[in-house]
Amino acid sequence: MAPGDTGVEQPRKAHRVAKSGAKVRKKKGKCxxxxxxxxxxxxxxxxxxxxxxxxxxxQSRSAEIEQRRLHVPIMDRSIGEPPxxxxxxxxxxxxxxxxxxxxxxxxxxxxxLSDVRGPITVVSGKSxxxxxxxxxxxxxxxxxxxxxxxxxxxxxxxxxxxxMDTFEFLNIMQVHGFPKVMGVLTHLDQFKDVKKLRKTKQxxxxxxxxxxxxxxxxxxxxxxxxxxxxxxxxxxxxxxxxVIKPIPLSxxxxxxxxxxxxxxDVTSSExxxxxxKCDRKITLYGYLRGCNMKRGTKVHITGAGxxxxxxxxxxxxxCPLPSAAKKRGLRDKEKLFYAPMSGLGDLLYDKDAVYINIxxxxxxxxxxxxxxxxxxxxxxxxxxxxxxxxxxxTKYSLDEKLDQSFINFFGRRPAAQSEDSDMTGNAxxxxxxxxxxxxxxxxVGGNNLSSAGTLESNGHSSSECSSDSEGDNDDDxxxxxxxxxxxxxxxxxxxxxRRKAVSANFQDDDDDDDDGSDNxxxxxxxxxxxxxxxxxxxxxDGSGEALDSDDGTxxxxxxxxSLLARxxxxxxxxxxxxxxxxxxxxxxxxxxxxxxxxxxxxxxxGQKKQVKNELPSFDDIDAEDYSKFLKxxxxxxxxxxxIKSIRDRFVTGDWSKASLRGREVDENGEGDEExxxxxxxxxxxxxxxxxxxxxxxxxxGVQKEDELKVEELRLKKLALKAKFDSEYDGSDLSGxxxxxxxxxxxxxxxxxxxxxxxxxxxxxxxxxxxxxxLNDLDEDTRVEIEGFRTGTYVRLxxxxxxxxxxxxxxxxxxxxxxxxxxxxxxxxxxxxxxKRHRWHRKVLKTKDPIVVSIGWRRFxxxxxxxxxxxxxxxxxxxxxxxxxxxxxxxxxxxxxxKSGVLAVQSL
Ligand SMILES: Nc1nc2c(ncn2[C@@H]2O[C@H](COP(=O)(O)OP(=O)(O)OP(=O)(O)O)[C@@H](O)[C@H]2O)c(=O)[nH]1
Numbered sequence: 001m002a003p004g005d006t007g008v009e010q011p012r013k014a015h016r017v018a019k020s021g022a023k024v025r026k027k028k029g030k031c032x033x034x035x036x037x038x039x040x041x042x043x044x045x046x047x048x049x050x051x052x053x054x055x056x057x058x059q060s061r062s063a064e065i066e067q068r069r070l071h072v073p074i075m076d077r078s079i080g081e082p083p084x085x086x087x088x089x090x091x092x093x094x095x096x097x098x099x100x101x102x103x104x105x106x107x108x109x110x111x112x113l114s115d116v117r118g119p120i121t122v123v124s125g126k127s128x129x130x131x132x133x134x135x136x137x138x139x140x141x142x143x144x145x146x147x148x149x150x151x152x153x154x155x156x157x158x159x160x161x162x163x164m165d166t167f168e169f170l171n172i173m174q175v176h177g178f179p180k181v182m183g184v185l186t187h188l189d190q191f192k193d194v195k196k197l198r199k200t201k202q203x204x205x206x207x208x209x210x211x212x213x214x215x216x217x218x219x220x221x222x223x224x225x226x227x228x229x230x231x232x233x234x235x236x237x238x239x240x241x242x243v244i245k246p247i248p249l250s251x252x253x254x255x256x257x258x259x260x261x262x263x264x265d266v267t268s269s270e271x272x273x274x275x276x277k278c279d280r281k282i283t284l285y286g287y288l289r290g291c292n293m294k295r296g297t298k299v300h301i302t303g304a305g306x307x308x309x310x311x312x313x314x315x316x317x318x319c320p321l322p323s324a325a326k327k328r329g330l331r332d333k334e335k336l337f338y339a340p341m342s343g344l345g346d347l348l349y350d351k352d353a354v355y356i357n358i359x360x361x362x363x364x365x366x367x368x369x370x371x372x373x374x375x376x377x378x379x380x381x382x383x384x385x386x387x388x389x390x391x392x393x394t395k396y397s398l399d400e401k402l403d404q405s406f407i408n409f410f411g412r413r414p415a416a417q418s419e420d421s422d423m424t425g426n427a428x429x430x431x432x433x434x435x436x437x438x439x440x441x442x443x444v445g446g447n448n449l450s451s452a453g454t455l456e457s458n459g460h461s462s463s464e465c466s467s468d469s470e471g472d473n474d475d476d477x478x479x480x481x482x483x484x485x486x487x488x489x490x491x492x493x494x495x496x497x498r499r500k501a502v503s504a505n506f507q508d509d510d511d512d513d514d515d516g517s518d519n520x521x522x523x524x525x526x527x528x529x530x531x532x533x534x535x536x537x538x539x540x541d542g543s544g545e546a547l548d549s550d551d552g553t554x555x556x557x558x559x560x561x562s563l564l565a566r567x568x569x570x571x572x573x574x575x576x577x578x579x580x581x582x583x584x585x586x587x588x589x590x591x592x593x594x595x596x597x598x599x600x601x602x603x604x605x606g607q608k609k610q611v612k613n614e615l616p617s618f619d620d621i622d623a624e625d626y627s628k629f630l631k632x633x634x635x636x637x638x639x640x641x642x643i644k645s646i647r648d649r650f651v652t653g654d655w656s657k658a659s660l661r662g663r664e665v666d667e668n669g670e671g672d673e674e675x676x677x678x679x680x681x682x683x684x685x686x687x688x689x690x691x692x693x694x695x696x697x698x699x700x701g702v703q704k705e706d707e708l709k710v711e712e713l714r715l716k717k718l719a720l721k722a723k724f725d726s727e728y729d730g731s732d733l734s735g736x737x738x739x740x741x742x743x744x745x746x747x748x749x750x751x752x753x754x755x756x757x758x759x760x761x762x763x764x765x766x767x768x769x770x771x772x773x774l775n776d777l778d779e780d781t782r783v784e785i786e787g788f789r790t791g792t793y794v795r796l797x798x799x800x801x802x803x804x805x806x807x808x809x810x811x812x813x814x815x816x817x818x819x820x821x822x823x824x825x826x827x828x829x830x831x832x833x834x835k836r837h838r839w840h841r842k843v844l845k846t847k848d849p850i851v852v853s854i855g856w857r858r859f860x861x862x863x864x865x866x867x868x869x870x871x872x873x874x875x876x877x878x879x880x881x882x883x884x885x886x887x888x889x890x891x892x893x894x895x896x897x898k899s900g901v902l903a904v905q906s907l
Contacts, residue, residue: 073760074248079771081321083287083791084121084129086259087241088145091155092163093137096186096221096229100155101132103234104241109337117811118341119261119286121319124242129319131259131287136813137165139907143853144302144816146172148259148289150246151180158185158200158220162207164839170211171837175900176853177249182217182240183208189223251855251899256293256787256819258286258794262340263815265806266797279800284817285315285340288794291819292787298825299796300856302816304805306825306893311797314788341811718772719765818856827893830854832901834865834888836880844880844905853902854895863888863903 018024049055089097098116105113108122108130116134124130135145142165146152152173154166173179185204191197205218219237221229228234262285271278284301298308319338396404635642774782788794796817832854836843844850847862865877866887880886888903895901 070756073756073763074253075763075767076248077253077291077767078790080789081127081317081791083289084131084319085241085244085246086119086131086133086148086150087153088133088135088149088151089153089155090135090142090145090165090169091184091186092157092165095155095157097134097155099227100153100184100186100221100229100234101134103229104132104238105337106228107231107234107238111337113339113342115342118339119259119814120337120339120342121261121287122337123319123321124238126322128242129321130241131261133259133814134812135169139168139904140303140858141813142169143172143176143858143902144814145169147176147302147818147856148257148814148816149173149179151182151241151244154181154183156183156185156204156208157187158204159187159190161200161204167211167839172853172902175902177247177251177900179247179249180244181212182219183212184219184221184237186221186229188220252290254291255821255856256288256290256297256790257856258284258288258796258817260284260286260815260817261338262286263809263811267806277803280803280806281310281797281799282801282806284796284798284815286794286817288788288790288792290790292789293794293819294787295784297787298820299798300818300820301798301801301805302814302818302856302858304801306820307798307801309796310799311795312788313795313797314783314792315795317793715769715772718768721768816856820856821896824855824894824896827891829889829891830894831887831889833885834863834880834901834903835885836882840905843882846876846878848905850903850905851907852890852892853904854892854899857893857895859892861890861892863890865889 049058089101091097101116101120102113105111105120105122108124113120116132118133120132122130122132133145133148135142146169152169154169156162156166170181173181183204185201188197188201191200201220208218209216217240219233219240221233221237223230264283264285265280266283267278267280272280293312295309295312297312298306300306319336637643774786777785844863844865846865849860849862851858851860852863865880866874866889867877867881867884868887869875874887877886
């Protein structure tokens with residue numbers, strides 16, 4: 001019987017909506033397109049909230065999500081070049097840490113590293129340096145390394161699997177601020193079965209993700225080729241390293257710290273000899289990180305204790321970033337690296353010296369076979385080699401030489417004479433140049449001399465060694481002409497160091513006479529000799545006789561004439577003369593001299609005036625006519641006021657006035673109108689009056705106001721620029737418009753973005769203002785106020801360090817120097833919240849010593865465990881609870897609240 005026959009309606013099978021297939025896909029596509037086109041418009045009700053409560057809840061939820069995403073903007077206080085990015089390579093023993101560092105260094109620098117000891121700095125890009133550090137396998141080393149790592153490369157032996165070292169390190173990092181982490185699997189070539197390899201990779205990856213986070217980067221180094229990891233894999237790893245940005249960690253941002261890449265014990269050897277265990281003086285070098293370090297800061301050296309800094313000096317960057325020239329790639333020459341502990345880097349910078357490492361086998365420095373060596377080498381003497389060899393012959397230190405030298409303003413005497421004149425080749429030629437330059441300078445010298453310390457200046461082999469500057473004693477000594485050695489006699493006379501050049505085997509009669517007169521009466525000589533000096537400079541214009549007559553004394557001897565003639569002959573090509581002509585140069589000399597001769601030391605006043613009144617005679621008919629220029633240049637130097645006005649421009653004057661000079665106006669009204677004339681700042685439309693005009697109008701205050709205005713304007717411009725930089729998104733909208741645009745684009749939370757951006761902008765503004773203010777200061781004041789900036793390569797000098805630090809110094813163990821903040825140098829009781837780690841088998845017992853690591857410090861202490869009861873009282877516990885937090889109270893150096901704490905029972 002057919003079912004229909006009964007007359008009873010059978011329930012129909014419900015329509016099954018197709019969930020897959022072409023139709024569904026088509027339909028879905030349509031829907032999606034409709035949505036895109038504006039599904040809301042077509043059927044607005046379908047997308048509207050049905051319930052106000054639900055709407056509110058959804059809104060608040062999205063707001064919450066957005067708020068959680070936002071962080072309080074932190075001011076990035078670093079100015080200038082950032083310090084190198086610290087990459088800590090960690091892993092169990094024999095996993096391939098050293099090999100990986102070597103391969104990476106090779107990749108970046110094309111240099112083979114024989115030994116990995118201490119931090120290795122390499123330039124990895126145009127604006128980036130990387131510092132590799134191999135993490136030691138002991139707990140102390142791991143703790144220290146975790147505190148400075150910007151990126152941790154966790155090496156895992158793939159053929160073996162994870163080892164505890166990796167997890168311990170991960171846990172340490174979690175406590176002390178988690179930096180970026182990447183895993184690297186090595187020893188994968190030991191898998192013979194590809195399938196097994198694939199499975200192991202998967203397993204290890206997921207384990208790694210579980211420990212860090214889903215998607216954490218894990219690299220595979222598939223094996224070795226010629227004992228090195230394959231280039232391709234190293235290249236990929238290097239690429240990843242170079243794009244990672246460090247995470248700003250609050251502890252590190254608030255404390256200055258450095259990873260010492262060089263360590264020197266500078267204790268005097270005598271005190272070490274007397275007592276081997278005496279406290280030592282050490283110097284530590286490294287890039288400053290975290291925040292600026294001020295001079296008085298106390299520091300903690302991990303493993304050694306707290307010390308106050310005896311000295312902080314900023315040094316030249318040993319591994320500078322390549323210049324920001326417009327180049328695309330990084331040239332090979334600029335691929336620098338620096339690793340003094342590994343014996344790399346040929347230059348070592350110290351406070352007052354630079355050390356150059358040259359392999360002994362490359363160059364022979366011994367003095368004996370000097371000539372033979374150069375012959376053997378075949379090529380001519382290298383400049384560097386010659387320099388080093390000349391250094392061997394140096395008998396006097398630079399300080400001594402400086403003491404014995406003097407500045408020669410008005411003559412042809414070598415600028416800084418000293419002993420090491422047996423320099424050869426380039427050294428000498430450079431010296432000659434110096435002397436040539438000295439000629440341009442005007443002559444001031446004095447009637448020096450006498451002699452106490454003897455200084456041989458035997459090697460003035462060239463014509464420069466003529467010492468014609470001082471009138472009386474050294475005038476006729478010309479060892480170059482006669483092949484005679486010069487001896488220099490130094491004495492302290494009339495309040496300054498003076499030198500006398502005495503030839504050992506050559507005596508000049510004139511010289512003798514002169515010396516005799518010198519010795520007779522020093523005070524008399526002062527005047528007369530100064531006259532000679534002025535003669536020296538004036539005589540060049542050919543008016544020697546007039547000068548002689550000026551003297552009016554018996555000084556009109558013949559030798560003087562010959563001296564003048566010689567001086568003239570030797571005068572040679574003066575740059576001044578070549579450019580401006582003889583007359584002009586002389587006039588300049590004159591004026592310069594008179595400017596300086598207003599110092600009573602050199603010329604008696606009466607005589608000076610006499611000289612001044614006699615203008616040089618330009619009787620040389622062959623000379624070109626410079627009169628036109630002269631007219632422009634001439635000033636009335638008989639005017640006392642005019643002379644006074646330039647008095648402070650000389651060594652003996654008041655230099656502090658120099659800064660104010662620009663603001664002062666010549667009393668004569670002469671002057672700088674052309675230079676400091678009115679002008680209009682086209683950008684601002686502001687008209688700047690000349691200073692002279694302003695002060696003439698009797699408005700000294702106006703100028704100050706103007707300066708303030710200019711400064712304000714500059715700051716405003718800077719702030720605007722900063723704002724633009726921070727907001728730049730390619731559009732040329734104004735600040736508010738940009739804000740609006742951003743608000744529109746952030747549908748989820750329209751207000752927070754605006755506020756957030758404003759906050760950021762404010763911070764950037766403040767930073768720019770600070771920077772501009774600080775940059776206006778001179779270096780010392782800036783350092784005093786701001787401290788040494790991060791990224792600076794600094795040298796820290798620390799006294800009273802226990803000898804064990806020096807004795808047991810191990811370059812493979814990082815030396816971390818951390819600045820101690822206010823209140824952190826005190827000791828006291830601390831209360832921390834503690835939980836037994838799941839790997840620690842036993843519970844901890846009260847008063848059992850543990851090693852605690854907080855902040856920069858590691859120290860041993862005996863904690864008392866406690867738990868908070870319901871009534872709020874702390875009840876002491878004999879043992880820590882199994883799986884719960886409890887309190888631990890212990891004595892130790894204090895750390896600020898919220899610092900991460902880590903405790904280990906044994907090292
Ligand atoms: N077959 C194979 N050998 C490797 C691999 N990685 C490293 N090695 C070898 O493992 C040995 C140890 O390498 P190192 O770089 O000294 O390891 P390390 O971690 O620095 O060792 P420690 O400093 O003693 O902790 C070397 O002989 C390497 O050649 C790898 O992926 N495959």
